[in-house]
Amino acid sequence: MKIGILTSGGDCPGLNAVIRGAVLKGVRVHDAEFVGIRNGWRGLVEGEYVKLDRHSVRGLSRQGGTILGSSRTNPFEGEHGGPENIQxxxxxxGIDAVIAIGGEGTLTAARRLTDAGLHIIGVPKTIDNDLAATDYSFGFDTAVEIATEAIDRLRTTADSHGRCMVVEVMGRHVGWIALHSGMAGGAHAILIPEQPESIEQxxxxxxxxxxRGRAPVIVVSEGFLLSGMEEAHSHKGLDAFNRPRLGGISELIAPEIEARTGIESRATVLGHTQRGGAPSAYDRVLATRFGMAAIDAIYAKEWGSxxxxxxxxxxxxxxxxxTGGLKTVPRERYEEAAVLFG
Amino acid sequence: MKIGILTSGGDCPGLNAVIRGAVLKGVRVHDAEFVGIRNGWRGLVEGEYVKLDRHSVRGLSRQGGTILGSSRTNPFEGEHGGPENIQxxxxxxGIDAVIAIGGEGTLTAARRLTDAGLHIIGVPKTIDNDLAATDYSFGFDTAVEIATEAIDRLRTTADSHGRCMVVEVMGRHVGWIALHSGMAGGAHAILIPEQPESIEQxxxxxxxxxxRGRAPVIVVSEGFLLSGMEEAHSHKGLDAFNRPRLGGISELIAPEIEARTGIESRATVLGHTQRGGAPSAYDRVLATRFGMAAIDAIYAKEWGSxxxxxxxxxxxxxxxxxTGGLKTVPRERYEEAAVLFG
Amino acid sequence: MKIGILTSGGDCPGLNAVIRGAVLKGVRVHDAEFVGIRNGWRGLVEGEYVKLDRHSVRGLSRQGGTILGSSRTNPFEGEHGGPENIQxxxxxxGIDAVIAIGGEGTLTAARRLTDAGLHIIGVPKTIDNDLAATDYSFGFDTAVEIATEAIDRLRTTADSHGRCMVVEVMGRHVGWIALHSGMAGGAHAILIPEQPESIEQxxxxxxxxxxRGRAPVIVVSEGFLLSGMEEAHSHKGLDAFNRPRLGGISELIAPEIEARTGIESRATVLGHTQRGGAPSAYDRVLATRFGMAAIDAIYAKEWGSxxxxxxxxxxxxxxxxxTGGLKTVPRERYEEAAVLFG
Amino acid sequence: MKIGILTSGGDCPGLNAVIRGAVLKGVRVHDAEFVGIRNGWRGLVEGEYVKLDRHSVRGLSRQGGTILGSSRTNPFEGEHGGPENIQxxxxxxGIDAVIAIGGEGTLTAARRLTDAGLHIIGVPKTIDNDLAATDYSFGFDTAVEIATEAIDRLRTTADSHGRCMVVEVMGRHVGWIALHSGMAGGAHAILIPEQPESIEQxxxxxxxxxxRGRAPVIVVSEGFLLSGMEEAHSHKGLDAFNRPRLGGISELIAPEIEARTGIESRATVLGHTQRGGAPSAYDRVLATRFGMAAIDAIYAKEWGSxxxxxxxxxxxxxxxxxTGGLKTVPRERYEEAAVLFG
Known part of the structure; x- marks a missing residue:
């Protein structure tokens, strides 16, 4: 059996550990051959391959990023795309089956290709933790750990200066990273896409x-919306307060807090540092197990799973x-955390 | 309602986060009062208390250890022990209910006191991850993270010198820390109490x-037994190879590997560093949620739970x-990991 | 002898370690008394004090921020300021002498107060490493360590996506943090205030x-200027390329690189995370020694030093x-690093 | 010019950064060629080489260990040793000059080979910080950082249980790692080889x-000697208290403290974790600069320097x-730290 592996979409700690787990299990248990497909679906379409053997996955469990490269290419688009071309x-x-590691778009494409008869197994990649069918995926724990460490650091600055710090973390559609890092970091408010709040609140x-004599720390998902201002948010160029839109949501909220409360306020956008670098031990274990389980699914011919x-x-x-629906933060988890607000 | 809190048994990252979660939820939602009982059950027997309020739990989510102190005192022993004395x-x-944070011994004692009519709620503390009724408890993730970081460090020394490194981690009766840190660190063998292996293997x-030109890294639980040598292990003073017993199991295995294979081998016992210090973000979240849930259990009067x-x-x-039985590493989890050995 | 201590200016890892070192040495060797002055010079002017003894400095060597609070108040300004009022x-x-921990402004004020007869000893605080009279001060090493860790993380994202990452670090007037973190992180270019470079270069x-098939990582000081565009920089509202000014210099450079080279480019502003949190071991040792040496200076009556x-x-x-002049990165240190550029 | 590089002696964080710095500077500035000599002097004697170019040093600044391997082979020993054979x-x-990275033994051998006409430049490697001619070398800062983090972790366990923790760090002949990590970690006593102390003290x-109600933390160098017991120390098999010798000095001291004071005491030997893994930013910068400066020395033909x-x-x-003498901790640095003892 010759197995292809590709990684698609944004960087995520643990991608390399999935690759290593799959290759080692495939080689040792089934004597399989492996080929790496470069830069996601694009590599398939454009014929970019790299050899993958036991030696090439050495030390990968702790290495961030993906040695295969990634892209956001959709395998159904372009003149070289589509099931027939890919097959x-x-x-x-001579590739018999493909392990596609990616988020909802990648998995949906994988399913459609499977419907057309291709042999594909998916491995879910969702640093935001927004896929319904899995309790967690790799990368999320690392992102929460990095965000928590940043909150810890920002807190001492807040305390030293009596400032309000607004920390913006990843989460365009769901608030899991904000919820967990905010709870771990002892935030005084956690603002998530699922739960609009007013600037007054x-x-x-x-x-x-x-x-109470303390310095407020607020954690906000990048996708949070101020309640009653959804329209303003969508107005390109102006923010909810009719000022030129500067950057992330934290950069909108912080000056407004300062203007309304008189408390000096600062925004920090954590950005890409949350998705790079070595995975946490939790993510390494989960990603390695995912890679090995993908081999089981291949030998069970569970295409489309x-x-x-x-x-x-x-x-x-x-x-x-x-991929039926986004896994949002349920109301009870938000309320559980909200006991600690203020 | 006046609620007492105590921590019992060995140090574990997240104990303070449990205390904070319980106090904040109790004070804010139920207007409860709290009192800290010093040094586990001993404080109850000897009347050592400390005030616990919102201010005293400030910043505790990220602080290792326990601000209440701990001991291994059994509440049924001694002339001041037993349910009547404690009541x-x-x-x-004026304490109406007690939150007892501890391992199997503590929880069993809590249940027996509950049988005698006392109002006690347990919070499981098991850095080894050996309690059957919970998927994980706080402290385990931190211990695995610390052990994994140590394995990463020892690997570069192994590689530079072509040495075999034998890393001994916690786990007297179960091998979870070894299993997870060994998998995360890419160990070439993981030796756990549940699965005796021979020195030949x-x-x-x-x-x-x-x-293959690489330097072997072996992770071993402190409670691992060499197969066929159980008798020798129990012989005080001499080890399985009739040498004076030196220290941990790694210090028994490493010289034997060197003697038999000619590969220079070194033992490292990670010891207490695995159980101290700031908890990981995962453990902070879990511990905080445990503390808050214990308050729910108290107001639901679920004594003995x-x-x-x-x-x-x-x-x-x-x-x-x-507390019905030890949660050991199941055979399939060991075999899953063993695919990566050698 | 009764000694006052104050911390002034921006947060800096190690401030608390200075306080602890001074108090412990003063109490143990000289049986001195201590009083903490809150929020920098403002506390002196407004009479905000806090007791400082052996107990209150416990555990402070590893705690970020300053337990005394800080402000940017100038002791010569305001109706309550000036040497007579402060004296x-x-x-x-009953304060006999003051230890003032702060940057150039604080130290200059301290000297002027000394000229007026006050008993003040300075401890230099410069996270940017820009004070001429000391090889290093505390906080710099921690900031470099945090920036380096972020660069390490961003590099894996760069590599996975073939992107150019532009990382903006502290350094308004000098490029030391960029120079050291860029060298440690293996940056392909380091842009510092001392050395304007053109966008073409x-x-x-x-x-x-x-x-060469790699993903470029560029480290830039917040105070870097594009050569030939100094005028544009000073034009409020518009950037050097006549676009609305967005944020830091990295947010100006990254889109321009993308526009000119076609390489997808991303800016990350590390911001306040660089100055908060626990100090590195290096900074703890240096800060503790600074605190103890300040006591020696007091008992030697070296006022104004x-x-x-x-x-x-x-x-x-x-x-x-x-405080005679800014300690800039000398040309030979820049050239030493520049060998590794490109 | 063709330049050979070798690394000799124990693992040390930063070795790879030296190699990378030397190769990049040599290739870019002087168009030099490089060859890696495997496993220290042994590789020279036995003819084990590996190609070193720009590509092979990619990413090395943050990688622990040495990609060249190391050994303790003395180039003057064995039938293939000696200056003539090596030349x-x-x-x-076709190697014109050699960069030898190693400790005192390596440097002394390098000098003797230089006396015999060979073209060798040394780079000092001393994780213990015991070489007189350099303020610091790479590896020391990382070791201190790791030891300090371990002390931080052990302290919470000490506090939770009211225990005395004795932490044994590297330092066979000098106490620098103990001095710095003990000061950074707030130790209550620091025991170093330069300063024997009695068990009574x-x-x-x-x-x-x-x-004072606190839990004692003691940091001890592996080479510390109890005063008045030097003879006992040298007696193989028995320790200073006539008990069978167990392991490190901490394992001798901890039970004795417990026996004499009644305070539960635990020893932790940090061991090899102190010398492996990724270097700190400080060490990466220093090691990179050392590597580049070695190239300068080669082109200046400063053989034997x-x-x-x-x-x-x-x-x-x-x-x-x-290499004239060991750089020990001077008495004033010990006394500076001792102010904080007890």
């Missing part, structure tokens, strides 16, 4: 913290089910 | 690694069930 | 890296000399 | 800490001077 490329390389929390974490167990689930 | 002390302090793995993690949900389970 | 406040509290480096590091030795130097 | 091997490979410090750090400047010094 033709696979046949040319935010300032109330900030003032309550200040009145993906690996998933359920409690402490790995499972093989249908991609169709898995 | 008397609680009455004197270990040396085979070591030689196979050396023959404890909080537990099931997937991503918190549950209240009966302590009796929870 | 009056000191007399009211920067793009040449970027393309040379891309042509400050402590400084010379090689591995601590010295007492005149503040006047120390 | 012959160099001639066969140590117990006095321990009891004084206990009497080595690079050294003096304040913030790099210098070229004679190896003869540099």
């Amino acid at each position: 033709k490329h696979l046949d040319e390389q 935010i300032c109330e929390w900030v003032e309550s913290v200040r009145d 993906m690996v998933a974490l359920n409690g402490t167990d790995l499972e093989i689930v249908s991609i169709e089910e898995a | 008397k002390h609680l009455d004197e302090q 270990i040396c085979e793995w070591v030689e196979s690694v050396r023959d 404890m909080v537990a993690l099931n997937g991503t949900d918190l549950e209240i389970v009966s302590i009796e069930e929870a | 009056k406040h000191l007399d009211e509290q 920067i793009c040449e480096w970027v393309e040379s890296v891309r042509d 400050m402590v400084a590091l010379n090689g591995t030795d601590l010295e007492i130097v005149s503040i006047e000399e120390a | 012959k091997h160099l001639d066969e490979q 140590i117990c006095e410090w321990v009891e004084s800490v206990r009497d 080595m690079v050294a750090l003096n304040g913030t400047d790099l210098e070229i010094v004679s190896i003869e001077e540099a």
Whole structure:
């Protein structure tokens, strides 16, 4: 059996550990051959391959990024895309099955290709933790750890100067990274896309913290919306307060807090540092197990399925089910955290 | 309602986060009062208390150890022990319910006191991850992270000198820390109490690694037993090879590997560094949620129960069930990891 | 002897370690008394004090920020400022001497107060490493370590996506943090205030890296100026390329690199995370020694002097000399690093 | 010019950064060729070489260990050793000059080979910081950082249980790592080879800490000697208290403290974790600069010299001077730290 592996979409700590887990299990248990497909689906379409053997995955469990490169190419687009073209490329390389590591778009494309008869197994990659079919995926724990460390650092500055710090973390559609890092870092408010809050409520929390003699720390997902101002958010160029739009949501909120409460406020956008670098031990274990389980799914010929974490167990689930809807932060988890606000 | 909190048994990252979570939820949601009981059950017996309020738990989510102190005192032992004495002390302090944070011994004692009518809720503390009723408890993730970082460091020394490194991690009865840190660190063998292996098998793995031009890294639980040598292990003073017993199991294995394979071998016992210091973000979140859930259990008057993690949900389970047996590493998890050995 | 301590200016890892070193040495060797002055010079003017004894400095060597708070108040300004007022406040509290921990402004003010007869010893605080009279000060090493870790993380994202990452670090007037973190992180270009470079030169480096098949990483001080565009920089609202000014210099450079080279480019502003949190071991040792040496200077009545590091030795130097000019990155250090560019 | 590079002696963070700095500067500035000599002097004697070019040093600044391997082979020993044989091997490979990275033994051998006409430049490697001619060398800062982090972790366990923790760090002949990590970690006593102390004095410090309600933390160099017991130390098999010798000095002291003071005491030997893994930013910068300066020394034909750090400047010094004597902790640095004991 000759197995192709590709990584697609944004960087995520643990991608290399998945590759290593798959290759080692495939080589040792099934004597499989492996070929790396460069830069996601683009490599398939454009015929960019790299050899993958036991030696080439050495030391990868702790290495961030992906040795295969990544892109956001959609395999159904372009004149060289589509199931027939892709099958033709696979046949040319003698590739019997493909492990596609990626987020919802990648998995959906994988399912559609499977419908057309291709042999594909998915491995879910979601640093934001927004895929419904798996309790967690690799990368999320590392991102939360990095964000928490940054919050710890920003807190001492807040305390030394009596300032309000607004820390912006990843999460365009869901607030999991904000929820976990905010709880771990002891934030005084956590603002997530699932739960719009008004600037008045935010300032109330900030003032309550200040009145207890402390320096407020607020964690906000990049996708958070101020309630009652959804329209303003969509107005390109101007922000919710009719000022020129500067950058992230934190850069909108911080000056508004300062203007309304008189408390000196600063925004920090953590940005790409959250998705690079060595994975946490948790993510290395999960990613390695995902890679090995993908091999099991291949030898079980479960085309169109993906690996998933359920409690402490790995499972093989249908991609169709898995990509049915965004896994948002449920109301009770937000309320659990909100007890600690203010 | 006046609630007492105590921490019992060995140090564990996240104890302070549990205390903080419980106090903040109790004060804010139920207007409860709190009192800290010093040094585990001993403080109850000897009447050592400390005030616990919102101010005294400030910043605790990231602080290692326990601000309450700990001891291994059994509440049923000594002339001042036993349910009547303890109830008397609680009455004197006006304490209505107690949150007991501890391992199997503590939880079992809590259940027996509950049988005698006391109002106690347990919070499981098991850095080794050996309690059956919860997927994980706080402290385990931190310990795995610390052990993994040490393995990463030792690997470069192994590689530079062509040496075999034997790294001894915590785990007297179960091998979870070794399993996870060994997998995360890319170990060439993981030796756990659940799975005795012969020195011959270990040396085979070591030689196979050396023959591929690499430096072997072995992770071993402190409670691992060499197969066929159980008797020798119990002989005080002499080790399995009839040499004076030196220290941990790694210090027994490393010289034997060197003697049999000719590969220079070194033992490192990670020891107490695995259980101290700031908790990982994962453990802070879990511990904070445990503390808050313990308050829910108190107001639901679920005496004799404890909080537990099931997937991503918190549950209240009966302590009796929870302490029914050690949660060992199942055979399939060991075999999953063993694919990567040698 | 009763000694006052104050911290002034921006947050800096190690401030608390200075306070602890001074208090412990003063109490143990000289049986001195201590009083903390809150929020820099403002606390003196407004009479905000806090008791400082052996107990209150416990554990401070590893704690970020300053337990005394800080402000940017100038002791010569305001109706309550000026030497007479300050001396009056000191007399009211029975304070015989003051240790002022701060940057150039603080030290200059300290010297002027000394000229007026006040008993003040300075401790240099310069996270940017821009004070001439000391080889290093505390905080710099920690900032470089944090920036380097961020660069390490951003590099894996750069490599995975074939992107150019532009990392903006602290350094308004001098490029030491960029120089050290860029060298440690293996940056392909380091842009510092002392050495303007043209956008053409920067793009040449970027393309040379891309042509070798690698992803360019550029480290830039916040105070860097593009050569030939000094005028544009000073034009509020518009940047050097006549676009609305967005944020830091990295947010000006990254899109321009992308526009000129076609290489996808991203800016990351590290911001306040560089100045908060626990100090590195290096900074803890240096800060502790500075605090202890300040006590020596007080008992030697070296008013108007400050402590400084010379090689591995601590010295007492005149503040006047120390604040004579900015310590910029010398040309040979830049050229040494530039060998590694491109 | 063709330049050989070798690394000799124990693992040390920064070795790879030296190699990278030398190769990049040599290739870019002088168009030099490089060859790596495997496993220290042994590789020269046995003819084990590896190609070194720009590509092979990619990413090395942050990688621990040495890609060249190391050994403790003395180039003057064995039938293939000695200046003539080594020169012959160099001639066969066309190697014009050698950069030898190692400790005192390596440097002394390098000087003797230089006396015999060979072209060798030394780079000092001393994780213990015991070489007189350089303020610091790479590896020391990383070791201190790792030891300090371990002390931070052990402290919370000490506090939680009211225990005395004895932490053993590297330093066979000098106490620099103990001095710096002990000061950074806030140790209550620092025991170094340069300053024998009696067990009575140590117990006095321990009891004084206990009497203030705190948990004592003691940092001890592996080479520390109890005063008045030098003879006992040298008696193989028995320790200073006539018990079978167990392991490190901490394992001798901890039980004795417990026996004499009644305070539960635990020893932790940090061991090899101190010398592996990624270097700190400080060490990466220093090692990179050392590597580049070695190239300068080669092109200046300063055979028999080595690079050294003096304040913030790099210098070229004679190896003869540099290896004249051990750089021990001076009495005033010990006394400076001792103010904080007890």
